[in-house]
Amino acid sequence: xxxxxxxxxxxxxxxxxxxxxxxxxxxxxxxxxxxxxxxxxxxxxxxxxxxxxxxxxxxxxxxxxxxxxxxxxxxxxxxxxxxxxxxxxxxxxxxxxxxxxxxxxxxxxxxxxxxxxxxxxxxxxxxxxxxxxxxxxxxxxxxxxxxxxxxxxxxxxxxxxxxxxxxxxxxxxxxxxxxxxxxxxxxxxxxxxxxxxxxxxxxxxxxxxxxxxxxxxxxxxxxxxxxxxxxxxxxxxxxxxxxxxxxxxxxxxxxxxxxxxxxxxxxxxxxxxxxxxxx
Amino acid sequence: xxxxxxxxxxxxxxxxxxxxxxxxxxxxxxxxxxxxxxxxxxxxxxxxxxxxxxxxxxxxxxxxxxxxxxxxxxxxxxxxxxxxxxxxxxxxxxxxxxxxxxxxxxxxxxxxxxxxxxxxxxxxxxxxxxxxxxxxxxxxxxxxxxxxxxxxxxxxxxxxxxxxxxxxxxxxxxxxxxxxxxxxxxxxxxxxxxxxxxxxxxxxxxxxxxxxxxxxxxxxxxxxxxxxxxxxxxxxxxxxxxxxxxxxxxxxxxxxxxxxxxxxxxxxxxxxxxxxxxxxxxxxxxxxxxxxxxxxxxxxxxxxxxxxx
Numbered sequence: 001x002x003x004x005x006x007x008x009x010x011x012x013x014x015x016x017x018x019x020x021x022x023x024x025x026x027x028x029x030x031x032x033x034x035x036x037x038x039x040x041x042x043x044x045x046x047x048x049x050x051x052x053x054x055x056x057x058x059x060x061x062x063x064x065x066x067x068x069x070x071x072x073x074x075x076x077x078x079x080x081x082x083x084x085x086x087x088x089x090x091x092x093x094x095x096x097x098x099x100x101x102x103x104x105x106x107x108x109x110x111x112x113x114x115x116x117x118x119x120x121x122x123x124x125x126x127x128x129x130x131x132x133x134x135x136x137x138x139x140x141x142x143x144x145x146x147x148x149x150x151x152x153x154x155x156x157x158x159x160x161x162x163x164x165x166x167x168x169x170x171x172x173x174x175x176x177x178x179x180x181x182x183x184x185x186x187x188x189x190x191x192x193x194x195x196x197x198x199x200x201x202x203x204x205x206x207x208x209x210x211x212x213x214x215x216x217x218x219x220x221x222x223x224x225x226x227x228x229x230x231x232x233x234x235x236x237x238x239x240x241x242x243x244x245x246x247x248x249x250x251x252x253x254x255x256x257x258x259x260x261x262x263x264x265x266x267x268x269x270x271x272x273x274x275x276x277x278x279x
Numbered sequence: 280x281x282x283x284x285x286x287x288x289x290x291x292x293x294x295x296x297x298x299x300x301x302x303x304x305x306x307x308x309x310x311x312x313x314x315x316x317x318x319x320x321x322x323x324x325x326x327x328x329x330x331x332x333x334x335x336x337x338x339x340x341x342x343x344x345x346x347x348x349x350x351x352x353x354x355x356x357x358x359x360x361x362x363x364x365x366x367x368x369x370x371x372x373x374x375x376x377x378x379x380x381x382x383x384x385x386x387x388x389x390x391x392x393x394x395x396x397x398x399x400x401x402x403x404x405x406x407x408x409x410x411x412x413x414x415x416x417x418x419x420x421x422x423x424x425x426x427x428x429x430x431x432x433x434x435x436x437x438x439x440x441x442x443x444x445x446x447x448x449x450x451x452x453x454x455x456x457x458x459x460x461x462x463x464x465x466x467x468x469x470x471x472x473x474x475x476x477x478x479x480x481x482x483x484x485x486x487x488x489x490x491x492x493x494x495x496x497x498x499x500x501x502x503x504x505x506x507x508x509x510x511x512x513x514x515x516x517x518x519x520x521x522x523x524x525x526x527x528x529x530x531x532x533x534x535x536x537x538x539x540x541x542x543x544x545x546x547x548x549x550x551x552x553x554x555x556x557x558x559x560x561x562x563x564x565x566x567x568x569x570x571x572x573x574x575x576x577x578x579x580x581x582x583x584x585x586x587x588x
Contacts, residue, residue, distance in 0.1 A: 128315030151308035212401030
């Protein structure tokens with residue numbers, strides 16, 4: 001009897017803590033999105049109420065679409081993120097396979113060398129990266145960003161993927177070898193499909209920082225033609241500081257794509273984190 | 280697996296093929312630029328020519344009163360930024376993870392997903408959103424303080440020198456609390472049920488179970504989180520830049536090493552950018568992060584006891 005009551009109290013307390021923190025986490029985002037659909041007056045007069053028929057307005061979004069180049073920024077972000085992601089996953093998986101599968105001299109050394117990048121942020125090489133991109137005429141191209149993000153994503157991808165690849169059964173690979181498969185076929189046809197969940201985890205970990213990065217777009221590709229959505233939003237908001245409708249709409253537009261991607265992939269992400277790769 | 284004899288075998292080209300693309304890109308775009316930065320820091324531009332000056336840039340940075348004042352200001356602010364994260368972000372993350380991992384909790388997935396949402400947002404969104412919320416113009420923050428009868432406490436926190444840095448740190452904590460929560464949650468889930476059942480049989484439950492059984496078992500994860508926080512904080516830039524600008528308003532009170540590096544490298548207002556001094560600052564950051572990581576590996580990680588089940 002006593003025990004049942006105390007566990008009930010504990011459950012209520014647990015929910016109270018979690019609900020309180022969930023409110024703290026979501027409130028700012030909800031506030032921005034809700035107010036982006038209101039008239040300017042309503043934003044200031046009753047910021048906490050939902051838009052009704054009187055206060056509903058899309059004026060902010062109209063301004064954004066009339067003046068900002070958002071579809072284009074969005075496209076740049078999408079190209080950069082997808083291309084970097086593809087290269088990180090392909091090259092990362094290949095290198096991880098080599099480290100996990102074969103015994104060769106310098107294996108441990110290679111592993112260590114490729115892991116340095118997990119600890120030292122690539123941003124500290126910016127000065128030299130910019131010089132290099134200027135020299136190779138890659139400034140203001142999306143290729144420059146793709147190269148940088150690929151290098152940035154590889155170390156962690158290799159580290160996580162090689163842990164997973166060590167778990168793929170040797171019998172399977174040896175059966176493949178007996179059947180006369182080349183090492184490439186074994187990798188692409190047997191091993192890659194088996195580590196798909198790990199690939200999804202790495203994909204999410206790699207994608208979020210790339211999509212959200214402000215530093216490298218600002219430095220390597222600030223031109224109008226190559227602006228990413230994060231940089232575009234930053235610049236646009238800077239110009240429209242006093243136009244609250246436009247600012248709130250821009251913020252909402254920048255939130256929604258990431259939020260949708262997150263909700264699609266969140267299960268993978270959480271499974272990846274909790275499956276032991278980081279323990 | 281039995282060790283295969285590698286002597287009689289032909290060269291295994293495929294190993295090279297598998298490793299080459301990643302190694303080439305990583306070396307060319309990451310390792311060489313990092314070394315290049317260290318190299319650049321040893322030169323200075325005199326009459327449009329690069330002259331080797333040894334450690335002169337570093338002695339300017341630390342010795343020249345103007346430079347050293349900015350550098351130490353940014354360094355102190357960065358330490359405070361890190362201290363707030365360690366004191367607020369990690370304990371809150373651990374608390375949330377502990378609550379989240381309590382048995383038979385309903386809506387677990389919902390809470391977990393929701394609390395992680397700020398972490399996926401970009402600094403641009405986070406910075407501006409909080410700037411608006413804390414703005415006295417909009418009045419959201421004073422409204423809530425009024426709700427609990429504390430309206431007199433309201434101040435434009437981001438605009439006041441004495442509060443701005445702490446406020447920014449707390450915003451950053453709000454954004455990143457999901458990461459320690461997830462990692463600790465994972466660590467807590469991996470504690471075998473047998474250990475907890477044994478504790479319960481011995482009468483150790485609830486809070487004391489957390490302090491005496493679970494906490495020692497998750498210490499290695501807390502160590503990893505601390506070092507990740509350290510690396511992230513000493514590399515931070517975006518949040519300050521988006522909400523306070525490159526000048527780290529008000530009056531450089533929110534300047535951290537990342538914004539200092541950006542200003543030095545690209546110049547601001549009338550001062551021209553200086554890649555060599557920028558490289559010197561980046562090298563200092565490199566040294567700081569490296570010594571933090573080494574300290575962790577040598578002094579902390581080796582003392583952590585890992586339990587295997």
